[in-house]
Amino acid sequence: MSSFLTKLNRVLCSRNIVISSIKKDDLCLVRSKSFSTGTGSNTGKGKGPVTWKSVGITACIGGGLLMYMQYLKAAKEQKILRERQRALGKASIGGHFELTDHNKKKRKSDEFLGQWILIYFGFTHCPDVCPDELEKIVQVVNKLDQDSSVPKIQPIFITVDPVRDTPEVVGQYIKEFSPKLIGLTGNVEEVEKVCRAYRVYFSAGPRDRDDDYIVDHTIITYLVNPDGQFVDYYGQTKKVDEICDSILINIAKYGQLQSSWF
Amino acid sequence: MSFPNKGDRDKCWTARDRYWECLDLNLEERERCLKQRQVYESSCPAQWVKHFDRKRTYLKFKDRIEKEGYEPLSEEKS
Numbered sequence: 001m002s003s004f005l006t007k008l009n010r011v012l013c014s015r016n017i018v019i020s021s022i023k024k025d026d027l028c029l030v031r032s033k034s035f036s037t038g039t040g041s042n043t044g045k046g047k048g049p050v051t052w053k054s055v056g057i058t059a060c061i062g063g064g065l066l067m068y069m070q071y072l073k074a075a076k077e078q079k080i081l082r083e084r085q086r087a088l089g090k091a092s093i094g095g096h097f098e099l100t101d102h103n104k105k106k107r108k109s110d111e112f113l114g115q116w117i118l119i120y121f122g123f124t125h126c127p128d129v130c131p132d133e134l135e136k137i138v139q140v141v142n143k144l145d146q147d148s149s150v151p152k153i154q155p156i157f158i159t160v161d162p163v164r165d166t167p168e169v170v171g172q173y174i175k176e177f178s179p180k181l182i183g184l185t186g187n188v189e190e191v192e193k194v195c196r197a198y199r200v201y202f203s204a205g206p207r208d209r210d211d212d213y214i215v216d217h218t219i220i221t222y223l224v225n226p227d228g229q230f231v232d233y234y235g236q237t238k239k240v241d242e243i244c245d246s247i248l249i250n251i252a253k254y255g256q257l258q259s260s261w262f
Numbered sequence: 263m264s265f266p267n268k269g270d271r272d273k274c275w276t277a278r279d280r281y282w283e284c285l286d287l288n289l290e291e292r293e294r295c296l297k298q299r300q301v302y303e304s305s306c307p308a309q310w311v312k313h314f315d316r317k318r319t320y321l322k323f324k325d326r327i328e329k330e331g332y333e334p335l336s337e338e339k340s
Binding site: 124125127128131164169172173176205208209210212213214 | 264265266267268271275306307308309310312313314317
């Protein structure tokens, strides 16, 4: 009985050896295979399947993919922005005009392309609203001018009283507010045209004994972007800080749409 | 005709504010503010006086509506 057991044990042991030797051989085979995939001349001493080269290639491909994804994301965001603008529709406010400035120089609206402009419509004989609004616009422009990273905003005053407000009169008037202001006037037809473009209502009231009259008009300040497009408007109730914030947002939005990749 | 310049405007606005202050103190009794009214009228163009008078009426009306409320139209109907 005991001899049988020792025999069995011997057989099992020998089998064990055989299995382990196969395993060892297989391992050797695998290892040599992995080496053979390495550079031919390199014996692969101390190197695993991950080489600096493969790391570099992976990083390049990965980085490239990441950049591409970023690009796609940015492009999609821009598309959404454009789409939103398209969907909301552009207000058909603003447009081409030809007027005379306070130095009697002819000025076309195209001359203002490339800069942000704030337009206010009013008249020099205005009792209270126009001076207040002009004062406000000047404050807005001065505040934004303090930040050199913000593009220059050109404030413009357009008269709705072309009969009395000649270039000289407009010049005297705007000087009281800021040297930065540009005053524009023209003949009745030209002023009517720009007012129609900006949807500004104006109507001269009855004349009194002194031939004086008050012009009733829309009290709105318009923000126009460097492409000459109307982007926002500010009514009488808007405060200086609110207007400044809105202008900054509009400038940022415009920059976002302008910036293109590569 | 030249427009009222900054000095003229300030003078007019000050006179107007004095007159309005007087009206506030005297519960809108114009007779008690004739002096201020005279200064106001001589400091402002006639058109401006007309404009500010209308504005005062409007502001008073607005004030009353805001403070005392108004009777809704729907109640009248029903």
